[in-house]
Structures are given as C-alpha cells and as structure tokens.
Amino acid sequence: MVLEQTTRRVTRRRVRTRANLLDAAFAVFAAKGFGRVSIEEVCEAAGYSRGAFYSNFSSLDELFFALYRQRADLIAEQVAEALALDGPELDVPASVDRVSEVLLLDVDWLLVKTDFLVHAARDPAVAQTLLEHRERLRRAVADRLARATGPTALPVVLGDADGAARAVVAAYDGVTTQLLLDRDIERARGWLGQLLTALLTDGSGTPERDPQ
Numbered sequence: 442m443v444l445e446q447t448t449r450r451v452t453r454r455r456v457r458t459r460a461n462l463l464d465a466a467f468a469v470f471a472a473k474g475f476g477r478v479s480i481e482e483v484c485e486a487a488g489y490s491r492g493a494f495y496s497n498f499s500s501l502d503e504l505f506f507a508l509y510r511q512r513a514d515l516i517a518e519q520v521a522e523a524l525a526l527d528g529p530e531l532d533v534p535a536s537v538d539r540v541s542e543v544l545l546l547d548v549d550w551l552l553v554k555t556d557f558l559v560h561a562a563r564d565p566a567v568a569q570t571l572l573e574h575r576e577r578l579r580r581a582v583a584d585r586l587a588r589a590t591g592p593t594a595l596p597v598v599l600g601d602a603d604g605a606a607r608a609v610v611a612a613y614d615g616v617t618t619q620l621l622l623d624r625d626i627e628r629a630r631g632w633l634g635q636l637l638t639a640l641l642t643d644g645s646g647t648p649e650r651d652p653q
Contacts, residue, residue, distance in 0.1 A: 459497045461487045463508050466501075471549035475505065475556035502567060505557055509574050512550055517581035519543045524585040533641045541634035544613065546626050551617050575610070582606035596641070605641060612636040 465487035469478050480501060484494050498504040523539035561567040583606035599605040612633065620629040 455497070458489060458493055459507075462489065462494060462497060462504065463511065466504050467508055467549070467553065470505075470508075470553040470556065475501075475553060476560055505553075506570060506574065509554070509557070509571070512554075513574050513577045516544065517577045520578065521581045521585060524582070534638060537634055537637040537641065540637065541630050544630075544633065546617065546620060546629055546633075548620065548624055548626075551621050555618075555621065578613075579603075579606045579610050582609050599640070608640045609637060612640060 462483065466478075466483045469482055469486050473482075478501070480491060480494055483501070483504070484491055487493075494504075498507070520540055520543075523543050524536050526536075526539065558571070561571045583603045586602035586605050596605075599608055616629050616633045616636065619632070620626065
C-alpha cells in the first residue's frame with residue numbers, strides 16, 4: 442500500500458514536471474525562436490535541472506514534438522467537435538462558421554511552429570516526423586467528411602474527402618501565415634471562413650448538390 446502511494450506521488454510529480462517543462466519551453470521558443478534556445482534556458486525557465494529535462498526528453502526536438510502533439514490534438518479535437526454537431530448530415534456553411542470560430546489561432550504558437558518548420562525542412566528525418574503529426578488534423582477533417590450524408594456534395598475538383606481535407610489544412614496554413622504578419626485574429630477568422638466556404642461549397646454559402 443505504501444509502495445503504491447509512493448509510486449502514484451512519483452508519477453504525479455513526473456507528469457507535473459513534464460508539463461512545466463513544456464510550458465516553459467513554449468514561452469522561451471516563442472520569445473527567442475526555436476534553434477536559438479538551449480536546454481539550459483528551458484530548464485532555467487521551468488526551474489529544473491538538466492537531469493529533470495533528460496528524465497523526460499532526450500532532446501529539444503523530442504520536447505518540441507511533445508508540444509506539437511498537444512496542439513495538434515487540441516486543433517483536431519476542436520475541428521472534430523465543431524463538425525460533429527450536425528449529426529449524420531453535414532451542413533457545410535454552418536460547420537464552416539463553427540470551425541472558424543473555435544479553431545486555434547495563437548500567434549505565439551504560430552511563431553514556434555514556423556521556426557520548427559524551417560528547422561524540419563533542413564532535416565529529412567525531422568521533416569518526416571513533423572509530416573506524421575500534421576496528418577492528425579487532416580485525418581480528423583477527412584474522417585468527418587467521409588462519414589457525412591445528406592444533400593452536401595463536395596466540389597468535384599477536390600476529389601474525395603481526403604482531397605477536401607488537404608485543401609482545408611492548406612487554407613488554415615495560408616491564413617495563419619498572414620496572421621503572423623498582421624496579428625489580426627478577427628480578420629483571420631473571417632478569411633478562414635470565406636476560404637473554407639469557397640473550397641467546400643460553390644462559394645455562395647449554399648452547398649453544392651449532386652447533379653444526379
């Protein structure tokens with residue numbers, strides 16, 4: 442019993458240490474840029490030793506991927522929940538409005554993600570891992586579009602649900618790039634809604650119907 446309680450305390454402490462390291466790393470990455478931050482700086486910001494860092498992560502790349510997984514899971518969950526509200530049928534304009542309202546648009550995160558994207562572009566192994574993580578959002582959108590029934594028909598030019606999901610992710614990437622420059626979140630949400638409506642419908646807000 443005592444051993445079990447001790448194990449639980451150690452596990453809780455380890456989880457808290459890992460979470461604190463991730464939070465500290467996010468703040469330091471956003472302020473200074475990934476690639477210009479050392480493990481020592483992350484440890485100092487979190488108030489831990491290098492030993493605490495290495496008991497949780499083998500490198501800054503591994504720490505970043507843990508951070509990226511957190512955000513990717515959050516974004517995928519936001520999109521899935523917004524799209525699930527229609528039930529079996531998918532009301533594209535209404536879903537676009539909901540997705541545009543809830544989707545994470547955080548400038549600090551975009552700064553960190555962009556820095557790491559440049560880093561990954563120069564390292565094929567890192568790039569492959571990053572691509573695998575990016576698939577989470579695409580799968581969340583594609584799975585929902587593939588299950589949708591009712592009057593909505595995706596534009597033929599997009600191909601199948603997977604093609605439509607890739608277009609949605611590309612639109613999100615484009616809008617967030619602009620957001621990095623002008624820092625106007627409300628305008629970014631408006632642009633995102635317009636882009637997704639144009640991509641997934643005939644552009645007028647009324648879903649395309651199957652011509653058959």
